Amino acid sequence: MTLILQRRIIISVLAIQERKIKVKVLGVSGSPIKNSNTDRALKAVLDATGCETECVKLMDYTIEPCRACLGCVKTNTCVIKDDGIALTEKAKAADALVIAGFTPYSTIDSRTKAFIERLYPLRHTHGFMAGKPGGVVITFAAPEENDMLPPAGQMGINAVQFYMMEEGMNFVGAVKIQGNVPCVKCVYGDECKMSGIPMLYGPDATVDSVGIKSFEEQPVAVEAARELGHKIAEALGTANKAIDSHEK
Numbered sequence: 001m002t003l004i005l006q007r008r009i010i011i012s013v014l015a016i017q018e019r020k021i022k023v024k025v026l027g028v029s030g031s032p033i034k035n036s037n038t039d040r041a042l043k044a045v046l047d048a049t050g051c052e053t054e055c056v057k058l059m060d061y062t063i064e065p066c067r068a069c070l071g072c073v074k075t076n077t078c079v080i081k082d083d084g085i086a087l088t089e090k091a092k093a094a095d096a097l098v099i100a101g102f103t104p105y106s107t108i109d110s111r112t113k114a115f116i117e118r119l120y121p122l123r124h125t126h127g128f129m130a131g132k133p134g135g136v137v138i139t140f141a142a143p144e145e146n147d148m149l150p151p152a153g154q155m156g157i158n159a160v161q162f163y164m165m166e167e168g169m170n171f172v173g174a175v176k177i178q179g180n181v182p183c184v185k186c187v188y189g190d191e192c193k194m195s196g197i198p199m200l201y202g203p204d205a206t207v208d209s210v211g212i213k214s215f216e217e218q219p220v221a222v223e224a225a226r227e228l229g230h231k232i233a234e235a236l237g238t239a240n241k242a243i244d245s246h247e248k
């Protein structure tokens with residue numbers, strides 16, 4: 001890390017601690033489902049920070065993946081003229097970032113991945129994201145206790161955590177939510193030969209036996225969301241404010 005970068009991080013942490021600047025936490029959800037488990041868990045994390053927050057749903061924006069053209073190296077701005085530019089500016093302006101996604105085919109969803117790639121302009125020579133606290137929320141269907149299945153949840157977490165590590169961010173934690181295999185909602189879940197229900201839950205599992213999973217009914221996930229919010233507040237130096245506002 002360069003001396004200039006170190007100085008910039010120290011100055012911003014001191015400014016936050018002295019409450020001289022308003023702290024803002026940005027949450028970004030790649031889930032296309034309206035008010036999904038992913039969205040609700042992300043909002044729980046943001047609420048628990050006690051800070052000013054903004055929640056963005058990538059489905060509402062058009063964002064191409066990175067073209068790897070390096071056109072952003074000198075300008076710190078992407079050459080692709082879509083919503084990615086404004087979203088990148090939001091990330092640059094935020095003091096902390098929480099990225100939330102789900103795991104189609106056992107890895108991070110493509111909207112979330114495109115968003116992460118489009119943060120690349122913030123890297124060159126300045127490291128605009130370096131030192132900022134970051135966290136991840138991941139919804140996945142494959143039960144973790146079945147080690148015959150691909151580790152979808154962990155793959156999703158890795159995709160976000162490794163981005164944050166590579167940009168020098170302060171990764172503070174993850175929230176895992178057991179989500180719904182689409183086959184519980186598609187109507188053909190008990191008769192389709194490609195149903196994911198027996199694959200994920202065993203040969204005797206049915207739509208009814210699996211049921212609909214919701215974030216609010218998962219105490220471990222709810223607690224993890226609260227904890228992640230508090231950790232972000234702590235890393236921003238606003239912990240007391242966060243805990244006070246949470247308890248009010």
Ligand SMILES: Cc1cc2nc3c(=O)[nH]c(=O)nc-3n(C[C@H](O)[C@H](O)[C@H](O)COP(=O)(O)O)c2cc1C
Nearest residue numbers: 036037038102103104105106140141142152179180
């Ligand atoms: C096209 C598609 C493929 C999916 N593949 C997987 C998968 O391979 N592994 C997995 O854990 N979940 C998979 N899922 C389920 C999602 O990760 C996730 O649980 C769900 O879409 C989130 O919805 P929810 O908020 O309603 O729970 C898939 C979902 C879709 C739409």
